[in-house]
Amino acid sequence: MTALAGIAPDDWRERAQRFEFRGQAIRYWTAGAQDAEPLLLIHGFPTASWDWHRLWQPLGERYRLIACDMLGFGYSAKPRVHAYSLLEQADLQQALLAHLGVDGAVQVLAHDYGDSVAQELLARHYEGRIRLGGCVLLNGGLFPETHRPVLVQKLLLGPLGPLLGRLFGRKQLAASFARIFGPRTRPDAAELDAYWRLIAHNQGQRVMHRLIRYMPERRVQRERWLAAMQRGGVPLRLIDGGFDPISGAHMLARYRELIPDADCVLLEGIGHYPQSEAPDLVLEHYLAFRRTLQGPGASVGQA
Template sequence: MTALPGIALDDWGARAQSFAFRGHAIRYWAAGAQDAEPLLLIHGFPTASWDWHRLWRPLAQKYRLIACDMLGFGYSAKPRGHAYSLLEQADLQQALLQHLGVDGAVHVLAHDYGDSVAQELLARHHEGRIRLAGCVFLNGGLFPETHRPVLVQKLLLGPLGPLLGRLFGRRQLATNFARLFGPQTQPDAAELDAFWQLIAHNQGPRVMHRLIRYMPERRRLRQRWLAAMQRGGVPLRLIDGAFDPISGAHMLARYRQLIPAADTVSLEGIGHYPQCEAPELVLEHYLAFCQALASRAASDARG
């Protein structure tokens, strides 16, 4: 299905490092040369940084890669009574960069829930709290009005959310992912097993109803994030799996309406997880974006 072989989950887990964020253990991964430009990879809901495993090796040849499982996800801590927040997850990303001694401009590649975290980082860039060199979004709820959550996401927000989370299992994950992935790019059993292992780790389903509160938080922060995207100054690109029922072609169309000189790529037949379904295309379009940035910077330097 792909020319990029990826990394087995056991091998991925063995490469993890840890640091403490507000008393919670966070697992993170780093690769590439220390003097290379830093690239922060931000995963989505309900999975984890292993989502990037097919892109990890090729991107590490050019960048200093940094990725963590955010609080409540993957191999990181999943505190039960925690009030999870996208703003706190942005704090976490900045804390990780500080932990690693990264203080220059950072490239960002984000997906799904991670898009919202990246939008907050973009707003903070304009406030002088972080420096971004460029930001590329994959499928995600960039605009609440175009986000079409699946039924389980809606139910998790309701009064039965805690019970639904406890009952959520691999079978339900497979059913939902079958709808989200493209018809020709469905995950195989081994990939589904890995996704589920990361979600189930440390009783993760018991906090899903708390993590899902990102959806109303997105609505509250819409104007702040939209203004940051419309302001310019940080090059942006959207690489979107058009088949995705949650944030596919309809979201890309809205992006073109709202973002000046919108730079977009539509991946036909690809669903919600383009980095898993068509990693070679994501890599091609991401590197082309970065090459354009480098060419522009070189031209500016020549005057």
């Protein structure tokens, strides 16, 4: 049982705000003081920003939190005929920051699909298009060669993808999550219901085969994103649930091979969703990372 209680799904939805991105309605959330350092939280596939709900209050006591349901996810618009792209999702994150008047350096905390969006933002940092102060990544396909998608992801990418999306339901989600969560940290029935409602809102399962195009897009962008991660100008940390069959301990090992002076934390027995499975540990290691940015002697309150 986690010590971080989190936010009920209905309460979370009531806190949503709205802005338009290229004619599409995007739902977003903010917390914390306006003058605090901004922290952009980027969710994964196929869920939404509610993934961060257990960390929302403790992080909001320290930072100005900003998170949205990306296009095609959660309570944001899910256009049926749309070429979804990680690059466009990075554009969306920048548009949200501009909408909120954030023009200084931003910290990033990302997961899964959101890791790829964060990698694009990191590349843009070195191109002078955004300023990042630091980036912490949770389980995600940072390197295509270590990404081990589950069967449903592979099928969604194939010719039967549209049909599979229409047939995908809560039962299939539960089976998938049973494989990718840790053996002692799986979501209960109420949590599964909440995750499923986020996917099913506005029949989001019908665009899953379009969203899944992020997998080949990662391969196209691999060298650019890897070069950005290897430059070392923006502090990085990887917090990784080692039990995860998709991007667990094997991905962390590759990270250590490729990233100079790699800053890694392995969470034993934790699966693909560490922010849900072990939010207390993620918070501990995230705040420790922020203290390293402040230098010797910094307190958690300063982080």
